[in-house]
Amino acid sequence: MRTIDTTPPGSGAAVQGRAARAGVPTIPLPRAAQDAVRSGAPVRTPSAVPASASTGVADLLRGPVRQARVLMSAPAAVYLQVPTERGSDVVGVLTSDAARLPLGCVLFRPSNGRPLVTVPAGAPAEVGGGRIVVGDLVVRAAAWWDPRPRLPSPRPALLPEGVRQLRNTLYGEGVPHSAFTLPGLPGGPGGPLAALRGAVRRADLDAALRTAVRLVGLGPGLTPAGDDVMAGTMAGLVLLGHPAAERFSAGVHALAAGRTTELSRALLRHAAAGRVSGEYAAVLAGLVGERPLGPAVEGLLATGSTSGRAMALGLCTAIDLVDRTLRVR
Template identity: 75%
Template sequence: MRTIDESTGGHGRDTTHDDTHTGQAARAGVPTIPLPRESAAAGARTPGTSVPAQASTGIADLLRGPVRSARVLLSVPAAVYLTVQTPQGPDVVGVLTSDAARLPLGCVLFRPSNGRPLVSVPSGAPARLGGGRLTVGDLTVSAAAWWDPRPKLPTARPALLPEGVRQLRSALYGEGVPHSAFVLPGLPSGPSGPLAALRGAVRRADVDAALRTATRLIGLGPGLTPAGDDVLAGVTAGLVLLGHPAAERFGAGVTGLATGRTTELSRTLLRHAAAGRVSGEFAAVLRGLVGHGALAPAIATLLATGSTSGRAMALGLCTAIDLVDRTSRPR
């Protein structure tokens, strides 16, 4: 099998898009990425044949391990998510079309959602995972290549381009807009809200206080990945990948809080974030911030992901950057 580095430009994507299908996926809480409109050749899939995909190394143990029974968590045109029981507890794996966000728990197909490569199956339907394959309905997916969802950065504590950080903040908050005015749908705003508490923790460089805000953010907001969870995933992954000394403790605290407080999908993504495994879109922004890739299009793509997911993740990353900067600054 080939190994595809997560920095590969095209990811084997077909640049087609269907607004109706993408809208359905976004309303279901599945992050999707807008693609240019082009004519698509649908192409038929023969039932029972194995469909190749690029699989995240974050799910390699599950995919290569013993065959386990699974069930469908959600099925939409852009993604099918399966939940599977493991000795460590429940886990989630996704089969994603090429125009869905490149999540660290996914097998990414080489076709977009408007080509209808995914089967429509009801929640709770049986599936199987393991032995190198994933089967749901008449769809069997196997890994033709692997990609690493942990971005390769120059050092364990990389230096970020100051102009790049300013560019990210400007795109997220808006030019001349105070950070205190930033709001996310589904999250309480104002001086007593959790985002204000998070900003206060950052000003004091207080990681413990930032972690305490997790009790207010976990599971907060609508969708399969609530906005509060997306913020925390961005903070957690940012601290891990930028080398904050308290990153492991913060990640363990967040993942511990997630049990029983949020969705299965979101809990799994938080666990991946604690290991530094992120979406391809988040990884592209981090690489741009260290000068390894074009930053402006990476930011635009991340912010356009899902209804709130991309902006929430970017807010989390900005929070992590501030915490790392204030921790390392001489006092």
């Protein structure tokens, strides 16, 4: 058994507490708590930091307090795995200059101010009751944002010049699509990207779904590039009104179990519901003429080392599948 030692640090053995003198292991209180014990003042708890939370994680934040664990922490993001009735889910605490992921609570501060605590993977945390607690940081949802873009119609018309601009920026003007590669993904005519292009040319959604078997979990990092391609495709099919979007998305998400990271699987689940990053949503808004497209495309392509380009490739794949499917009909 261990007990709390309220003895000031640096005190000699002569003034140590009874528990320490009896040889019982003790846990030293932080200096602020020790001062409070000696003075009789209440221990101050850190004030909650406000954030703008995605409605995609509203059920977790508004629900009962759940014990969570840290998946990863960095200056711009802390990701927490939260156990749920259906398995587990992921919530992120993000700085204002991080990618605006659909599972995130975005602080009103950039990463250069270091508002996020550095905690090791596996460290305990709490999610629920309207807040997130990780280390000494307490975050509360002071505002909400919807990660599912509001488009003009269930099957919105995209500006042809906008689609050309997206493709030229992604692939390179005058460069054949077959030459496009992503780090961590096999290239060449036998690679999964070539197979995906072939499925698109034939407007064959079943073949595209078979390609997902080769792409899910493929690539390095917390969100492998293969997953990002599939997430961009899934979300695009859902938001652009492909008639088989739900079936395709359910199939890809089912494949992700045991094949990829917890964070990436959570993002695939959000994509299946049409919930996307703020950067991806901005490109869609540009494609329907509601905002300038150029800066939005550049913002998406700059996301992560490969994630933004992979998501853009997925969006282009979805645009082609929707176009070819509806044209055939």
